[in-house]
Amino acid sequence: SKRYSITLLPGDGIGPEVISVAKNVLNLAGSLEGIEFNFQEMPMGGSALDMVGVPLPDETLLAAKKSDAVLLGAIGGYKWDKNEKHLKPETGLLQLREGLEVFANLRPATVLPQLVDASTLKKEVAEGVDVMVVRELTGGIYFGKPRGFGTNEDGEEIGFNTEVYATYEVDRIARVAFETARKRHGKLCSVDKANVLEASMFWRKRVISIAAEYPDVELSHMYVDNAAMQLVRNPKQFDTIVTNNIFGDILSDEASMITGSIGMLPSASLGSSGPGLFEPIHGSAPDIANQDKANPLATVLSAAMLLKYGLGEENAAKRIENAVLDTLNKGFRTGDIYSAGNKLVGCKEMGEEVLKSV
């Protein structure tokens, strides 16, 4: 039987609860497909800060790098919000992305027919939405140098960051995006602010150049302000979106909220080689932590992405995806997606129900 080693990073808040569910689901789906997992839990985020004083201990990064894939719960919480930058849980996440060189962040935003009412958008606008945002994750203004604090010529204090992209960075994320669009509906929309920013003009030029390798994919371009509007006006117009780190942060969150069920949405962060990082897009929700209220499905679906994109185990991935749909069809709902006529369950029970359908 096949064997994979998986690093689990439960993190903070509801992270440990949802990871525990996803681990059980992975184990069962794997065993039914002749796959064995070797799990290693490592500290990260606020809990790592409390234990060893840094948000990403060296041992955690090392273990992650040596494994076949990494599954993260969630990080952060009020407790650490005022920490200095290098002692923020978020900084640990950025270090992990950088350390694993996972430059391509895939964020699907899908409105499931079972949950269309959860959207704040009118039914006819929300139903059938199925967007994949491909976000550049290890470059741009998140990592660009110079950055910091200083004084300008007039002796005024300043804070500054650099938005910068190099050829190889745009080329590689563009290729991932074109490949992704090709496997979906063949439409790619590149989002930038090329009417104002040189970094965006450069981005657009490289995307157009890479497009020559993908004549079967239909490429369009949109300014980021317009994209933010179009996601509200008519999200169905989008198939695959590719954009830089900061615009991707904003637009993927907007797209996910358009589905109305962010407790359902997974993500995958992939590099050229080495392990991928898989995590739900929701946060650590400290206010409901340890109350068995969290929705574990985003993490369970992240585990499915781990199988599909991280390990190439499509059959095991499909088992999990179908089990989630079955469970929804049976009417099981955690509080965040509950509506009248369904069965309200906690995190654990939701996990047990999914297991029954794997």
Next chain:
Amino acid sequence: SKRYSITLLPGDGIGPEVISVAKNVLNLAGSLEGIEFNFQEMPMGGSALDMVGVPLPDETLLAAKKSDAVLLGAIGGYKWDKNEKHLKPETGLLQLREGLEVFANLRPATVLPQLVDASTLKKEVAEGVDVMVVRELTGGIYFGKPRGFGTNEDGEEIGFNTEVYATYEVDRIARVAFETARKRHGKLCSVDKANVLEASMFWRKRVISIAAEYPDVELSHMYVDNAAMQLVRNPKQFDTIVTNNIFGDILSDEASMITGSIGMLPSASLGSSGPGLFEPIHGSAPDIANQDKANPLATVLSAAMLLKYGLGEENAAKRIENAVLDTLNKGFRTGDIYSAGNKLVGCKEMGEEVLKSV
């Protein structure tokens, strides 16, 4: 009687049509309040490019600076989209903002009861939305240096921009925002990405420091990705938002689309002294230009903002605002806001109807 000189910049596409309506409305509202206007039309945008080869001729900027207020229609169009940066209509707009030093961009996004169905959001989510986005307009990544193209240490081509804010820049926009919130419902939300960007940490620090001058205003902070979500989830939670140039570009457009009627939305750009710049938030809509189809109400309402914020003529402003509401109440609608049971009119007829109610 009082006299004001107004520079009109009709611009491109539907710009001339909507400016012509707004000019008539200004004239009438003014005359009823003992105000006389001296209008001067100047070229700008694509039409200036075609005429004299630059998007903002020196004479235009000079005339604008010497006048009491500037009313802009819209600029841009497919025709000039591939122009080099210094020959883009958009560059003319950025030069105008910089030249007039209008650092504070006020963008209201209001859902009128008459138009609540135009929103793609569910009625219960959209109704009553009334957000004011205060966007910093002459700083940040739009103007920061260094910027441009080059090569990195590895000899790779790069494109780059600088996000930078100095003390005085944040302080002055924060003061405008606190004053604005004070006149509204006393709640200000400052949006940034202070968990990642130094420029945002600096922004937040300065906003908190200025808050001491406004103990009556309730200040909160939100990350930009969360703000993009919250505008979709529950836009009514916001009163006044203050944010940097690029986040303001994205969020104000998102907020305006949430109203569903961007043909209705005005904007004001103000400096510390000197004339303000007033313009509808919609674009030049080249596809419907010269067909008498444009909605002139965003420009008419921009003229009302000109009277109120630019000249302090509140009574004349109120006349225009009320005339617009009356006209909507009578059921007149241009195509973009048309719904069954109302009267479909063109740009000119809409203008004539507004005049009847001024």
